[in-house]
Amino acid sequence: MKFLLSLKRFNHSVGVSETALRLAERYGHQDPMLEIAALLHDCGRMVPDLEIVEFAQRRHIPISPDIAMAGERLYHSEVGVYVAKTHFLIEHPTVTEAIRYHTTGKPGLSDSSKIIYIADVIEPSRSFKEVNGIREQADKGLCVGLKAACQRKLQFVLQSGDFIHPLSIAFWNSLCS
Ligand SMILES: [Fe+2]
Numbered sequence: 001m002k003f004l005l006s007l008k009r010f011n012h013s014v015g016v017s018e019t020a021l022r023l024a025e026r027y028g029h030q031d032p033m034l035e036i037a038a039l040l041h042d043c044g045r046m047v048p049d050l051e052i053v054e055f056a057q058r059r060h061i062p063i064s065p066d067i068a069m070a071g072e073r074l075y076h077s078e079v080g081v082y083v084a085k086t087h088f089l090i091e092h093p094t095v096t097e098a099i100r101y102h103t104t105g106k107p108g109l110s111d112s113s114k115i116i117y118i119a120d121v122i123e124p125s126r127s128f129k130e131v132n133g134i135r136e137q138a139d140k141g142l143c144v145g146l147k148a149a150c151q152r153k154l155q156f157v158l159q160s161g162d163f164i165h166p167l168s169i170a171f172w173n174s175l176c177s
């Protein structure tokens, strides 16, 4: 990962894995693949945004119409699944699911993917205004932390005026039921 990513993104990945391990301990969740999944969650970022559409096309990486609608920012999930397989020889379902859904979420995620979704939002290098509030919610429990993290992500996409992936909305609704 150090060779593939910028130092900032590498530090983010380490921050996500350390945060994920801490949360897992707090929630009493055990999964031997959690740390690897968290470290690799952004491996698709090895491809610069400006090149990622062509990268996916050339390698026949399946990109859904919804991901294409959302633009380059969501490509790194599917490209990440490809990179984990080709560069790291990892196709373990825990890892694949965490990489594929760490940006959108989806109803029925595994606890490992849920933990990585939260850790991605609150790892130590994150410094947006509401981050400490979400960190406090995450310390209270997995469901509360997940809802706070998802709410923040949806607010961010709405404020940016960008397309919201249908899975993100379905994920939010599943957290409200
Ligand atoms: Fe990401």
Ligand SMILES: [Fe+2]
Pocket (backbone or CB within 6 Å): 012, 016, 041, 042, 120
């Ligand atoms: Fe990330």
